[in-house]
Amino acid sequence: MATLAASKMRPVFPATPLMRNVLLSERYQADIWLKREDLSPVRSYKLRGAFNAMRKVIPEKSLFVCASAGNHAQGVAFMCKHFGVKGVIFMPVTTPEQKILKTRMFGGDSVEVRLIGDYFDASLAAAQTFCAAEGGHFLSPFDDEDVIEGQASVAVEIEQELGRVPDHIVLPVGGGGISAGTRGYFGDACRYTLVEPTGAQSLARALEEGAPVDVSPIDSFVDGAAVAKIGVRTFERLKSVDPADVIALDEDRICCTIIEMLNVEGIVLEPAGAMAIEALGEVADQIRGKTVVCIASGGNFDFERLPEVKERAQRYAGLKKYFILRLPQRPGALRDFLDMLGPHDNITRFEYMKKSARNFGSVLIGIETDAPENFPAMFERIDGAGFTYTDITNDETLAQFVI
Known part of the structure; x- marks a missing residue:
C-alpha cells in the first residue's frame, strides 16, 4: 500500500532526492546517503501523510x-x-x-x-x-493509519533511488509516524537506529513500560520531534524494537550538526532534521563498511534561532564557557585578570552583576576559544593568581536567568 501511496503522490510533488554525502562517508568509513526531506515542497515529510489521508476520504469529506x-x-x-x-x-x-x-x-x-x-x-x-x-475529518500528525502509510512512501523512494534496501537506516522519532512507516515497509530487511531528543524520550519510555506513556514535561527545542507521548498506532509497529537501537541525543549536541551542515555542506536543517546525522557517531562501529541512509526529516529552520543554536553548539563542544568572577575592587584588578587569558581566548560577554560592593564585585563573563583544551590552562592561571570564580556553563537553572 505504501508503494501505491508513493505513486499517487508523483503528480503532486516529485520524490525527494537521496544524496550520497562524501564528508560523512569518509568520516565514518561507510557509504552514507541523506534522504533529503528538507527539499520537499514544504521542507519536511509531513505533506506525505496529509496527502495520503486526505485522498482516501475526498470527496466524502x-x-x-x-x-x-x-x-x-x-x-x-x-x-x-x-x-x-x-x-x-x-x-x-x-x-x-x-x-x-x-x-x-x-x-x-x-x-x-x-x-x-x-x-x-x-x-x-x-x-x-x-x-x-x-x-470535519481530523488529521492526526502521526497516530493515523493512513498518515503512517503516507510517511512510508519515504522508504519506497529510498529503495527505488538506491536500487536496493540499505544495510542500516537512521531516523528521528517524535510521534513515530515516519519510523513506524519505514519499519513497516522494510521489516527486518535492514537494521534501524531510532533517535530521540533527550528532553522527549517517548519511545524509550514506552518500550520500558510496554505501552505509550506521557513523559511530560518535555524540552521543546527539537520541536519537530518533541512529543510527550508516542502514538498508539505507531507504537504498535515499534513495540518490538530493541531498546538498544533507540538512542537519545542532547539538544545542545544536535546544534553541532546544524551548524556543521550549514557551514560545510550548505544544508539548512531544523533540529529534528539533524538528529539522524548527529546519531552516526553513536553507531560508528555498527555502520563501518555498510550502506547507511539518514533521513533528514525537515529544514524548516527560523534563522532568528541561529544565534541560540550557535551558542548551544559552542557550549556543548567546550568552545565557550560562562562563569561568575569575584573581582577585587582595586585599581589594576581587571588588567590582572585579562593577563590570564591566552592568545585564542576572547571575551564575548562582560557584565557587572553587583556594582555596590566595596571590596569585591561579581562579574558575569563569557569566554570563547578555538579549542576546548585551552580552558584548563586558562583556569589554572586564574587559580594561580588567586581569583575566585564559579563556572555556570552547565548550570541550566542559573544560566537561563543570566546568559
Missing part, C-alpha cells in the same frame, strides 16, 4: 481539521490548497510568526488558521471539539 505548531500544519495547508478543500488549522498563540505565515502561504484561501491557547494541548482540544461539532 471536504472539511479537514488539524492542530499543529509546525510542519504538520504546513503539510495539511499545502494539500488543502491542492485538493481545493477547506482546512481549519489550530495553532498555539505562542507559535512563531514565521510558521503561521508559511502555513497561510501554503494554504492560501483554502485554509483558516486559528490561534488558541498558550500550549499545544489547548490547541489540540479546541481542534477536536471544533471538528466533532462541524463534522
Whole structure:
C-alpha cells in the first residue's frame, strides 16, 4: 500500500532526492546517503501523510481539521490548497510568526488558521471539539493509519533511488509516524537506529513500560520531534524494537550538526532534521563498511534561532564557557585578570552583576576559544593568581536567568 501511496503522490510533488554525502562517508568509513526531506515542497515529510489521508476520504469529506505548531500544519495547508478543500488549522498563540505565515502561504484561501491557547494541548482540544461539532475529518500528525502509510512512501523512494534496501537506516522519532512507516515497509530487511531528543524520550519510555506513556514535561527545542507521548498506532509497529537501537541525543549536541551542515555542506536543517546525522557517531562501529541512509526529516529552520543554536553548539563542544568572577575592587584588578587569558581566548560577554560592593564585585563573563583544551590552562592561571570564580556553563537553572 505504501508503494501505491508513493505513486499517487508523483503528480503532486516529485520524490525527494537521496544524496550520497562524501564528508560523512569518509568520516565514518561507510557509504552514507541523506534522504533529503528538507527539499520537499514544504521542507519536511509531513505533506506525505496529509496527502495520503486526505485522498482516501475526498470527496466524502471536504472539511479537514488539524492542530499543529509546525510542519504538520504546513503539510495539511499545502494539500488543502491542492485538493481545493477547506482546512481549519489550530495553532498555539505562542507559535512563531514565521510558521503561521508559511502555513497561510501554503494554504492560501483554502485554509483558516486559528490561534488558541498558550500550549499545544489547548490547541489540540479546541481542534477536536471544533471538528466533532462541524463534522470535519481530523488529521492526526502521526497516530493515523493512513498518515503512517503516507510517511512510508519515504522508504519506497529510498529503495527505488538506491536500487536496493540499505544495510542500516537512521531516523528521528517524535510521534513515530515516519519510523513506524519505514519499519513497516522494510521489516527486518535492514537494521534501524531510532533517535530521540533527550528532553522527549517517548519511545524509550514506552518500550520500558510496554505501552505509550506521557513523559511530560518535555524540552521543546527539537520541536519537530518533541512529543510527550508516542502514538498508539505507531507504537504498535515499534513495540518490538530493541531498546538498544533507540538512542537519545542532547539538544545542545544536535546544534553541532546544524551548524556543521550549514557551514560545510550548505544544508539548512531544523533540529529534528539533524538528529539522524548527529546519531552516526553513536553507531560508528555498527555502520563501518555498510550502506547507511539518514533521513533528514525537515529544514524548516527560523534563522532568528541561529544565534541560540550557535551558542548551544559552542557550549556543548567546550568552545565557550560562562562563569561568575569575584573581582577585587582595586585599581589594576581587571588588567590582572585579562593577563590570564591566552592568545585564542576572547571575551564575548562582560557584565557587572553587583556594582555596590566595596571590596569585591561579581562579574558575569563569557569566554570563547578555538579549542576546548585551552580552558584548563586558562583556569589554572586564574587559580594561580588567586581569583575566585564559579563556572555556570552547565548550570541550566542559573544560566537561563543570566546568559
